[in-house]
Amino acid sequence: MAASVVSALTASSAGDATTPIVQAARPENAVAARIDFALVVDEQFLIYGWILGFTKSVHAASIHLGKTVIDLVKQAIPVRRPDVAQHFSLETGDDEHGFYALIDLPDKVAFVVHVKLSVTLLSGETAESLWPISRRDALAASGAEPYVTTLNGLLPYLPRQEAKRLNEFTTLHMGAGYFPMLSPPARFGVDLCCVLESRILFASGWVFDPAHDLTLAELRVGGSVFDFSQNSASISHPDISPDHPSLLYRKQDTARLPGFILAQPIPQQDAEADEARFTVAAGAETVHVTRKVSHVPQEARRDFLSFVSKMDPDSALVLIERVAAVLDNLPEPRSPGAWRSDRVSASIANG
Numbered sequence: 001m002a003a004s005v006v007s008a009l010t011a012s013s014a015g016d017a018t019t020p021i022v023q024a025a026r027p028e029n030a031v032a033a034r035i036d037f038a039l040v041v042d043e044q045f046l047i048y049g050w051i052l053g054f055t056k057s058v059h060a061a062s063i064h065l066g067k068t069v070i071d072l073v074k075q076a077i078p079v080r081r082p083d084v085a086q087h088f089s090l091e092t093g094d095d096e097h098g099f100y101a102l103i104d105l106p107d108k109v110a111f112v113v114h115v116k117l118s119v120t121l122l123s124g125e126t127a128e129s130l131w132p133i134s135r136r137d138a139l140a141a142s143g144a145e146p147y148v149t150t151l152n153g154l155l156p157y158l159p160r161q162e163a164k165r166l167n168e169f170t171t172l173h174m175g176a177g178y179f180p181m182l183s184p185p186a187r188f189g190v191d192l193c194c195v196l197e198s199r200i201l202f203a204s205g206w207v208f209d210p211a212h213d214l215t216l217a218e219l220r221v222g223g224s225v226f227d228f229s230q231n232s233a234s235i236s237h238p239d240i241s242p243d244h245p246s247l248l249y250r251k252q253d254t255a256r257l258p259g260f261i262l263a264q265p266i267p268q269q270d271a272e273a274d275e276a277r278f279t280v281a282a283g284a285e286t287v288h289v290t291r292k293v294s295h296v297p298q299e300a301r302r303d304f305l306s307f308v309s310k311m312d313p314d315s316a317l318v319l320i321e322r323v324a325a326v327l328d329n330l331p332e333p334r335s336p337g338a339w340r341s342d343r344v345s346a347s348i349a350n351g
Contacts, residue, residue, distance in 0.1 A: 010105045029129050029311045031119045032088075032125035037147060038063075038115050038133050041173050045070070046104040048150065049117075050133075051079045052088065055096040064116040067131075068105060076101040077162065079154065101155060102165055148174055152189060153238075186282035188212045191325075192307045193276045194294035197220075200326050202304060203228065203264040204319075206237040209282070216281035219262065221293060222270025233322050235315035237258040259315065261324045265330060271295060 011211035045065060049059055051072075061072040070076075079098035084090075114130045151170055153309055155163055207214065207229070217229035237259030242254040275290045292299045308316055 006025070031121060031124045033117060033119055033127065033129065034129040035115070036150070038131060040065070040133055040135055040146070041169075043105045043107065044169060045101075045105055045113075046169065047076070047101050047103070048099070048154075050084050050098040051082065051119055052097055053121070054078060054099055057123070060118075061099075062119040064118065065105075066112045070103055071102045072099055072101065075103065077158065095311060100158075102162070103167060114248075140150060154284050155187065155189075186211065188217075188278075188280050188287075188289050189291075190278060192294075192303060193219075193291050194223075194300040194303050195271045196268060196300055196304060196323070197297055198268065198271045198295070199265060199330060200323065201226070201262070201264050201271075202323070203232075203260075203262045203276070203305065205260060207260060208258055213282040214280065215283075216279060216286070219281045220277045220279070221266060221275075222273040224266055224270045226262060226264055228260060231264065232260040232262040233318050235261055235318050236312060239285075261315075261319050261322060262284065263319075265325045265326060 008010040032052035033050065035047065036259050037046075037048055039046040047063060048071070051061055054061070055078050058073065063072060066337045068202075076099035078096055079100050080095045081098035082095045084097045085092075085095035112133060114132050115215075116130055118126070118128050120126045148170065151174075152167065154310055155166055160165060187208040188205065190203065192205075193201075193203045195201055201224070203219055203226075207217065214229060217227065219228050234257040236257050272293075272295055273293055276293050278289050278291065294303045308319060311319065
């Protein structure tokens with residue numbers, strides 16, 4: 001089954017990588033195509049984009065990277081692009097227009113500033129366009145977020161071996177870790193882990209478990225252990241679509257949303273731990289991943305509010321209620337600056 005991408009780069013988030021250097025003029029029935037980003041790091045090439053009708057109307061499509069030619073029809077993985085379908089007002093379900101490929105190059109590519117995309121449709125129309133290449137410096141902490149967001153949405157739907165390769169690439173070059181080694185189709189990711197006011201452990205992420213294979217979902221911070229499959233609230237998540245083919249696996253009694261938020265009191269001796277350890281098991285596979293914990297009060301509050309500002313209103317309301325409930329059951333704040341339950345909503349609203 002073709003992969004599905006919910007979180008796709010837009011023109012505003014992808015910057016120069018979304019604008020062709022040369023784009024031939026075309027009539028309405030000619031080739032429509034775009035490369036969202038093309039990355040060259042060492043001897044690997046990562047490409048992500050779309051061609052209208054990629055799985056139905058394309059006779060040939062290739063990427064020319066210096067002297068290297070990549071046959072997209074044979075080497076790329078088709079991915080769903082509902083954003084493209086919506087843009088062109090296509091029928092529901094007609095969204096298999098995207099492509100993704102992570103190519104191992106024979107040698108380091110000599111410095112080139114663009115790739116050429118060549119497309120020939122079954123109807124005979126052809127088009128060529130040039131698109132900019134990003135290199136390692138584009139993956140600095142300040143510039144990697146758009147790539148990570150897109151790849152985070154792409155990863156759960158790739159074949160197991162390809163997900164492993166992409167995980168290794170993103171972990172090594174973008175500092176982003178995922179969980180592609182769980183028994184398919186289960187996947188898992190973490191968005192934030194922090195300790196608010198040295199009193200409340202907050203963690204958020206997503207669990208993709210359409211076949212209900214997860215047997216363990218545990219978070220350990222210091223000596224404290226939390227079961228976030230049972231003690232968390234479920235929320236929507238922009239990277240996991242409710243109309244994804246996971247519906248084929250879903251059991252009738254399941255209504256749990258893919259995102260999760262956990263807010264729990266944490267003892268003072270564990271509140272200053274620098275790392276959180278997530279242990280997730282699905283079928284015969286178990287993974288252990290550590291994440292940095294933001295526990296300095298000002299930094300934790302900043303990270304928390306930044307995270308909340310990107311949430312949809314319903315999810316933000318669930319989060320407010322969950323954190324406020326924990327605050328109501330805590331003793332008096334240790335410091336005048338600590339949050340009280342009646343300040344949570346105002347603090348979040350004011351960012």
